[in-house]
Amino acid sequence: MKRFLSILLVLLLIPVLLIAGRYKKEYKLSCVVGPKLYWGEGASLFAKMVKERTQGRINIKVYTAASLMAGKQTNEFLILRRGVADFAFASTINWSSTIKQLNLFNLPFLFPDYAALDRVTEGYVGEKLKQIIKKKGVTVLAWGENGFREITNSKRPIVTPADLKGLKIRVVGTPIFIDIMKALGANPVNMNWGEAKVAFQQGVVDGQENPIVGIEIPVKIWQFHKYITVWHYVIDPLMMAVNNQVWNSFTPEDREIVKQAAIEASYWEKTMVRKGLIPPDLSALDTLKKHGMHVTVLTPDQRAEFKKLTKPIYKKWVPIIGEDLYKAALKAINYKNK
Numbered sequence: 001m002k003r004f005l006s007i008l009l010v011l012l013l014i015p016v017l018l019i020a021g022r023y024k025k026e027y028k029l030s031c032v033v034g035p036k037l038y039w040g041e042g043a044s045l046f047a048k049m050v051k052e053r054t055q056g057r058i059n060i061k062v063y064t065a066a067s068l069m070a071g072k073q074t075n076e077f078l079i080l081r082r083g084v085a086d087f088a089f090a091s092t093i094n095w096s097s098t099i100k101q102l103n104l105f106n107l108p109f110l111f112p113d114y115a116a117l118d119r120v121t122e123g124y125v126g127e128k129l130k131q132i133i134k135k136k137g138v139t140v141l142a143w144g145e146n147g148f149r150e151i152t153n154s155k156r157p158i159v160t161p162a163d164l165k166g167l168k169i170r171v172v173g174t175p176i177f178i179d180i181m182k183a184l185g186a187n188p189v190n191m192n193w194g195e196a197k198v199a200f201q202q203g204v205v206d207g208q209e210n211p212i213v214g215i216e217i218p219v220k221i222w223q224f225h226k227y228i229t230v231w232h233y234v235i236d237p238l239m240m241a242v243n244n245q246v247w248n249s250f251t252p253e254d255r256e257i258v259k260q261a262a263i264e265a266s267y268w269e270k271t272m273v274r275k276g277l278i279p280p281d282l283s284a285l286d287t288l289k290k291h292g293m294h295v296t297v298l299t300p301d302q303r304a305e306f307k308k309l310t311k312p313i314y315k316k317w318v319p320i321i322g323e324d325l326y327k328a329a330l331k332a333i334n335y336k337n338k
């Protein structure tokens with residue numbers, strides 16, 4: 001019996017030993033944007049830290065501009081789950097067509113500020129989302145940030161919903177964005193980011209929405225659009241993530257190193273994309289003005305006018321996201337330390 005048990009133990013250990021410590025020569029990390037944006041730089045920083053701290057055992061190559069999925073950014077979760085990519089530094093927006101719960105971050109005018117967002121991602125809801133994603137084959141190691149998405153256009157200042165009426169707005173190919181823009185009176189067109197800049201240049205669309213420091217300043221959005229409205233309508237966090245099989249193949253020591261690097265690189269990236277956007281330092285808005293942009297910052301009352309129109313979005317999408325998750329997020333968002 002004893003002998004039988006030890007043979008069984010050895011047999012059980014073989015696959016574990018075969019997987020553990022069996023590393024690839026190179027790991028692929030997917031990133032939707034280019035290397036010069038903080039998002040892309042955060043990905044490179046992560047790869048660099050991991051390589052240095054593992055003495056080259058884990059060698060990550062960053063594939064920018066959605067190149068691992070031929071530009072189709074909403075396929076990113078699928079290619080990561082299948083192992084076409086080993087890692088990703090990814091926006092919740094691009095995964096939310098696959099992971100329905102991530103549409104929480106796409107609910108319009110839900111997050112008032114960064115503190116509310118941090119309470120959600122770093123608290124119970126963030127953990128819950130990590131568990132959901134883990135069950136689907138991917139481990140989220142840390143939260144970074146793309147940012148609050150602010151709308152720009154070439155036609156006129158947007159102050160009230162009437163101003164948005166009929167404007168052709170490029171959005172990412174995630175269904176909720178079509179619903180939101182329609183509810184707000186705009187005419188949405190979905191398009192991959194890789195094609196969007198040409199579309200702005202050629203005037204195929206009148207406008208778009210993206211974070212100011214993360215995307216709009218580095219792509220010099222003023223070349224295409226004169227008007228911007230700061231309305232904080234949705235925010236997309238980024239996730240530093242790894243395919244579960246790849247994660248399990250690392251030794252516990254290397255997992256610790258990779259996780260720590262993910263936290264540090266994501267934190268650096270998040271700090272950079274918030275610079276100049278938090279009062280009293282609003283220098284990012286000055287950069288836009290300096291380049292001739294007309295900047296409108298909505299007051300809470302003006303924001304409420306837009307929010308009113310989005311009731312049907314909540315009605316349709318909260319059940320898809322999950323009532324419990326939404327309620328837990330609301331609790332964190334509305335928390336006040338009296």
Ligand code: X2X
Nearest residue numbers: 032091093094172193210
């Ligand atoms: O496509 C976009 O708008 C971008 C670059 O922000 C994302 O990939 C989420």
